[in-house]
Amino acid sequence: MPERDGALPPEFWSRPTMAGALATCDMAAIVEGIRVARGWSQGDLALTVGYSQSWVSRVVNRQQSLTIEQVRDLTGRLGIPVHLLRFASPAVPGKGADPTRRRDFGKVMAAAALPLPAAPPGGDLDDTTAPALRAITGGQRRLDASSPARDLAQGAVAHVDLTARTLERARHTPLAPDIAGAAAEAAGFAAWLHADMGDHGSARAHYGTAVRRAREAGDRLLNVYMLGSLASFETDADDPALGLALAGEAGRRLGPSPHPTAAAWLACVRAMAHAELGGSVAAVAELRFAEQQVGLVDNTDPPWPWVFPFDHAKVAGCRALVAVRRHRPGEARAAFAVALAGARPGAKQGALLMAELAAAHADAGDVDEAFLLAAEALRTGRRLGSERVVARVRRFRRAYRGPGARCISELDEELASGLVT
Template sequence: MLLDPLRIPDVAWSDPAVHDALSQRDVGALFRRIGQMVGASQTRIGAAVNLEQGYVSRVMAGRKITSIDVLERIADGLRMPDEARMALGLAPKDHSCHLDMALPPRQRQSGLPTNRSWREDLRAAAQLWEGDVNRRDVIRQVAFTSAGYTLPALRWFTAPPARAVEQAGSRSVGQPDIETIREMTATYRRLDNQYGGGHARAAVVRYLHQEVTPLLDNGRYETSTGRMLLSAVAELTQFAGWQAYDVADHGVAQLYLTHGLDLARAADDAGLGAEILAAMSHQATYLGDGATGIDLARAAGQTARRAGFTVLAAEASVMEAHGHAVVKDERACAAALHQAEKTLDRADRSSTPQWLGYFDEAYLSAKFGHCFRALGKPAQAERFAARSLRMDEQYVRGKAFNLALLATAQAQQGDPERACVIGAQALILTSRLRSARAARYMRELQAELAPHRRQPAVQQFIRRVDAVLGTRR
């Protein structure tokens, strides 16, 4: 009968077209392929997933679905196994399910997440850059999910080491090519610190697509050069993810960070891998998932300690502390902060890579301040926020963050006038930035000051924030 339960054979979930549709969250392609395989009409598919036939038709014609609730309904209606659910970016029903099941059977090996080659990692990253440059909806409408970080982190620890990274292309690749990528990355980092992630993000993505992709596709190099090349590309990919995070394109940021981690693994660059895991932790905690932030920070710390990167181990500890603060575990937060401080004290900074140059005592103080703010301890937050301002002035965005943190702590302690004075300094810097994070911190300060809105200084400050950021509805 027309509305009989839709019976999808198990083999369908191993179909390459189905897996591609799931991994790209292309529900229209998924519906079309399922319909072909089982002979199901749009009406029958709609009945199975509790959606109107007209809506199913629009999805199959190209309408994108980004709502997690709708995706969950579709997964339940199609009785997706856990491997298919995770490929779609949803949590498994059976939480003990091995995360490698999110990949097709031909990519599984001995219970490991994947035996994907470094060339496949490069190809996947290049497809991301191309899709981002061309503003494809399948890239730009990807939603962030904490579960989306679990498989890449597991793959980092358990996938076999990359084989020889060598290629016999038509163009010789040498150290000057690699140094060019690193210099471009350093230049973009300086712009990012001074003007925010939105300032040069499009330029970074175009550079990856137009300059780096041909080098990877046509390059000729042996293993030592190949690994240095992959490391440089991984760093720039990670940085592009950080820019997307700063402008609140969180799903896109997640894609870049996970591809950056895969490339760092292929390059056998443990230090960069630890830094990317720490960035993943930073994003998860910022979005309110402290538990995932803790797990990723611990993964970063374990990687850093194994590789002998003491500064990175300190960074991982403070990221873990922030996760504990978000979940209100004060004791664990204090222990992690103490560990971070001790570790940084004994670190040798003489060989710190450029991508870790920001992590110093001022940055550590700022993270302490954020932890105490999350724990509801504004006096301690104010003390560390004030200390964080003894910082390198080139980090304009970081200074805007730290000033906003200090002002918020003052507002929380019932001193709105001082908060407005410091907040005005933060607002001047924020007005020069293209940073959703900086704007969010100003909005949070504005909210803290709202109970004092009868005071003239507060009224004036709130109007100034609205003038710079736009009036909130």
């Protein structure tokens, strides 16, 4: 007999069909089972849950995906026992549950378990919020390749503020971890821009925010990435001892058996810090470890936030920089050739590499080529407003102790011209 009113009997939820739907969080089957058990039409069901009849029809016919808020509504309005909802993928020999679906289910469970206040915190947020925030950061990153950092910084800082306010609204909801992750990425990008502008104080502040937000997100790899990025920044900002300490902490948080991309990247961060400190043996050992990691067969499908695998070309780029610090021009130029044989870097990154390659040529006695590269890097840095690139060229010039030449005087004039206001 249909049960139009009151609670459904406990045995209803243990019936094989319903138990299976609960076990897989099959909301379409659960909703339809309740409708039939109640003796409701789809119109009756629509009135009960507060949605249109066409929406209900799409749900039970599996044509409508549900947001977290909608699952929350349905479990509350239909009396679905949240504690019985479980998740298990259909049994597939030799395979476990899909981790992506498991994560999504965890969010649904957390949302469904919350009470249904009239105006829930962050009620206007949903599972599309964090991806939307990430998309804004992604668009800004793409512009960074060819735009002055100063043109992007104001918008990036505004976006950091937006993600912070959104996170506050999402506190105590299951959306908070994903939004915290998006906030970490926004802060990390703002830090990168300020470092490019030579504003190290603001860069450190934003990197600190990025590390804290990554910790709030509960994402171990994101936390490692932000710590490693801060380590790389400190090494580049002439505090390699701090950079090495931060990279060491990131390595401890990375844990055993990490993904090869993460392990290789972090090894290269440590290698650069060792090289700046004069630790040639340690730097070479880190590079050797990085090469071993990128050569592993499972160095594919890099984990977020790494977008591409850390491959041999990227390790070669780090090897070239280490060789420059060790004043080994032959090794540096050979490594640069390997690094540049892959995907071409963006304009800013390319200018940084040019300044480093200039140092390798200068060490080899190829002065004209060295200063030609340095001058080209300087022009690119000025055009894109990158103080990071300009500072790298200045460092190259200060380190040069060789004989004079016309190309040197020309670079000095270009450097001096930038000081005239």
